[in-house]
Amino acid sequence: MKTFNIVISPTGATKIETIGFTGGECREATQFLETALGKRQSERLTTEFYSAQSGANTETQKER
Template structure:
């Protein structure tokens, strides 16, 4: 299943976890969120990112 999970902490920092997308498709799926939330503080490609589409994942964090 393809999912995008957004978590915002008490300080307003957002963490976005993208699952179910393969490779570049993952970045395309989250591009609108990166634009809306602002500059990416860190990006961590998970092992899932390099796996099969149903297991692919990516995690990005924005700081306020």
């Protein structure tokens, strides 16, 4: 199952976590959120992002 979690801190900072995506799918799936939330401050990719060819699930965390 592919899902993403959005966390908004009291200061207004947001974090998007994707679960169940492989490779660049996570970026494609969250593009509309990135557009709505503004400029990305940082991005942290897990090892699963780079092992897309193995079919492993990917969890990507993007902080804005």
